[in-house]
Amino acid sequence: MASSRYSFFALARNALTGHRDWQRVWRSPDPQPSYDAVIVGGGGHGLATAYYLAKEHGLTNVAVLEKGWLGGGNTGRNTTIVRSNYLFDDSAHLYEHALKLWEGLSRELNYNVMFSQRGVLNLCHDIHEARDLQRRCHANRLNGIDSEWLDRDGVLGFCPVINGDPGIRYPVYGGTLQRRGGTARHDAVAWGYARGADARGVDIIQNCEVTGMIVEKGRIKGVETTRGTIRTGKVGVVAAGHSSVIAAMAGVRLPLESHPLQALVSEPVKPAIDCVVMSNAVHAYISQSDKGELVIGAGADPYVSYSQRGGFSVIEETLASIVELFPIFSRMRMLRQWGGIVDIAPDASAIIGKTPVEGLFVNCGWGTGGFKATPGSGHVFAHTIATGEPHALNAGFTLERFASGRLVAEHGAAAVAH
């Protein structure tokens, strides 16, 4: 069951046999009739939840149900940016918790997630935005998160390919830099967590879609799937854009709207940009993958859709912004484009916690920025499922906050427009 440990020696040994003897990274078990807990959704967050359930809470009789393949949803459809420079305390602590886990993740999982702390640069283009960014910079530092203010020369010194021409429509005024931020290999995150969870006995069941919830007297009793009924007393829904669909099966209403969020990559070129650059006002973000592709993203499409494709107008606006900020890329050709379905909450913050149905937990609402939180999200959600109560770090992200009014209003404050 346990995968063999990856090491230089394992690589050398397998090289001698032509790499034909590598073990499968995880099993493909048939679903059991019952489990202690079932995680709906085999993306990064769901797999991380299962991993920490097994590792931190000793809960190994767990199934992860995935309707397609692992990491085939938004985990494989994002721009892989990792940072923790959020304004409000609740968000800052949660994302910083995640960032700290990222920093040791490859070693912990014995799987290279290619986490690269290349620095995340947030640009501003006028004095008002500069004040906002400086405020966030100070708030970050008060929360123990590294953040520094760079003036225009500092920005151009850190990332010379940015257009420093004062004559453009939105000239660069300055920016904040989080040096510990960066990027990670998105697929490897899902695979690494899947391998770790599987090695601890978690059943990862792909091609198994949940089609119904069994609720008796306000308590969850199991799930109906395309591969039969599974009885369980605890269900964690980590279904991103489809969270509303799954929750509705149990009669739970969520304050979410699902929108397509597009990203695109260019043809691979030699290293040109060695950090992540984001701009709110011009509205685009960009980094370069280790393969050499420029990875570009921007805003979500403005209507509810589950179609996993968005409008060309959004791509056009995104690329116009990129070309304004980086004239050097004006002749780049785009290779691929994709849309993920993101579940956006009214306050642009995640919902991690209990629902009115006992035993049914949700981890959703990550909207346009969930990838960076993957380890932290899984860690606190595992605690929530195992103990039935939220972890101190997700106590502010309950579903009840929409009734109490204690929102975590990260719209616009989260250093990126949504």
Next chain:
Amino acid sequence: MFLIDCPFCGSRDQREFSCGGEAHIARPPRPASLSDDEWADYLFMRKNPKGVQYERWMHAHGCRRWFNVARNTATDRILAVYRMGEPAPALDGQAPPTPCGEPAVGSGNLALGQGTPAAAKPRVATRPGAPAKPKSAPKPRTSAKPRATARPKSKRPAKAEETTS
């Protein structure tokens, strides 16, 4: 990306419009008597369906007038356009399928091509006069009976995207 048939200007690109979200959310008649939970439901909770959504659009770069649209959020296909104040048209038949012709739920592991083109055609009958049935959230399932779906139970082995690297 799709075309929207503005009832006042005709068919235009979606980017000319701004979306106002879910339609037919009535303001509570007596706001002062609402509990916190009822307020939360009115302000924040949304149906967010994968299937037919009744929603409001405004022709921002045209006549700047509001109207309602019934759209399948799985395919972005527009099923009906009707004016503000009119009741939602009752759309008969099964929920329109996803782009590949699959049902909205339970299609994750259909074999390729199982969604036939015939099934892909949304069976829609618009009855403008008919009052809209209030679409309540699906009732919680209280029995362990398997859901009656048309597809056979998949027995094919899980062909997982396993990696050996």
